[in-house]
Amino acid sequence: MTEVLIKVGFLAVAALNGAIIFTIMDVKGASWMQRRPGPLHVGLRGFIFPLAEILKFVQKEDIIPTEVDRPVFKWAPAYVMVSCVALFAVVPMSPTLVVADLELGVFFALAISSLGTIGVLTAGWSSANKYSLMGGLRAAGQLIAYELPLILAVVGVVIQAETMSLVGIVEKQIEWGVPFVVGGQIVGFLIFMVAATAEMMRVPFDMPIGESELTMGFMTEYSGIRFLIFYISEYMNMFILCAIASTLFLGGYHVPLLPTEWVNFYGPVVLLTKTAILGFILVAVRWSQPRFREDQLQNLAWKILIPASLVNILVTAIMKVGF
Amino acid sequence: MEIFEIVTYFVLLLLVSTAVRVVTTSNVIHAAISLVFTLALTSVLFLLLSTEFVALVLVLVYIGAVIVLFLFGIMITRAPLGKNAELDNDKNKKLGAAIAGSIFFLFSYILVNGFDGEVIITSGSSTELLGEILLSRFVFPFELVSFVLLAALIGGITLARKDEALIDEDQV
Secondary structure (H helix, E strand, O other): HHHHHHHHHHHHHHHHHHHHHHHHHHHHHHHHHOOOOOHHHHHHHHHHHHHHHHHHHOOOOOOOHHHOOOOHHHHHHHHHHHHHHHHHOOOOOOOOOOOOOOOHHHHHHHHOOOHHHHHHHHHHHHOOOOOHHHHHHHHHHHHHHHHHHHHHHHHHHHHHHHOHHHHHHHHHHHHHHOOOOOOOOOOOOHHHHHHHHHHHHOOOOOOOOOOOOOOOOOOOOOOOHHHHHHHHHHHHHHHHHHHHHHHOOOOOOOOOOOOOOHHHHHHHHHHHHHHHHHHHHHHHHHHHOOOHHHHHHHHHHHHHHHHHHHHHHHHHHHHHHHH | OHHHHHHHHHHHHHHHHHHHHHHOOOOOOHHHHHHHHHHHHHHHHHOOOOHHHHHHHHHHHHHHHHHHHHHHHHHHOOOOOOOOHHHOOHHHHHHHHHHHHHHHHHHHHHHHOOOOOOOOOOOOOHHHHHHHHHHHOHHHHHHHHHHHHHHHHHHHHHHHOOOHHHHHOOOO
16 A cells, blocks of 8 residues: 555656656747746746746636536546646656556557547536637547557557567667667657657647637636646646657667666666657757648648558568568 | 455446436536546456456547547537536436346346356466457457448548539539
8 A cells, every 4th residue: 555655656746847847948948049038047047937837826716717517627637637647657767667567558658648638628618618619629639630640650669579568668679779769660759759749739739729829729718726737737748758759769768888787777867868858859849830730730640640650560560570 | 355346346336326427417528528437437347357458448449539539529519518408318217227227137147147257367468368369269350340440431431521523613
């Protein structure tokens, strides 16, 4: 029982810290790229900014409009949050530092990450606002479309590694000597990152939110702590999907040439460094790219990413059987 | 009673209550959300029976895809907030309860008599075993099912497609 409590506590702390680190990275990246002085100089060089942000949202009134469907409206952020936090359970920081090394780890991650769509849809519907409803449908359409390439891109890795356990996949990459991204899964990696960016609803795939033009889509009626949950879930999702991408494609907690017997010591540092590098790329993309139009966004998923990921699976399977 | 049994009965009780709520609520979105919980609890039940693969398929396919498409379809057409009188079909309640009860007894009878105490999986992981059986002994039905799905896919595309020849040019 104590072990379970420790693990749950670890999950919550890891998820929140991951989100906060990525929030800092995002605003600092923005201020660095766009010369915004705030997050670079104010308050311990901008590092206490997330604390101020959280305090601000907690202080704000949690407004619930009178016409909304109260229980559904109140619980909608929880689905999104749960789907993000649960993902942290399967990512290994080192061979032993993992909450649950499931035999079907990859499958678990994909299944759980699909739960967030329900939160988005019910949030849009229960707000009793046509713009929110349209925003929810727009967001769900995007999440459904990009979930397929995300899953299909991972299949290539699973075929190559012959296991669905995330620890097993990393061990296989150590055995191979090079990470899968070098060893034949470069297309899979690119598809995974594009689809993951769309799942996080970040620029250039932020059509569901559209801060200034579409007034936050399905989140229009949310304020205070419930809005904060949606907001922080985005960063949790960003952190965890980057960590999963590092584990599946970039060799996880190990880099070539480092001695494997010390992996328990340097593992977490290596994994977090890889995650941060991927996160930095996402930040750089966010603050330099325009947004996709809705039809371009759907075309990219259905006409380019899904066929490409199917071809990737076919080629990987042929290589696996043939060589 | 062991803790495992207590958990199982607790999950079963919750499962029945959410399942009843799916058919008694008079708001279609509430019904769909109750169905999410019903499926999630069914998945927990499969986890307790240590068949992780089936449990996760239930989450990925039914909650992640089927229910989401349900919600999507309902919201894109008509989903009013509050109670919907059309969904209160009181006169058929007794008939529905009778049919549901008889199906329950029929299935329980078949399951209890067919697999009375028989342990099917004795060693190894259930997922590996499932994969091997699916692609050796049951490979023909497995391929047949994928063929049926392909037919459904093509049928769906045919229905949704805009046929250029059929569109009246004046209307476009």
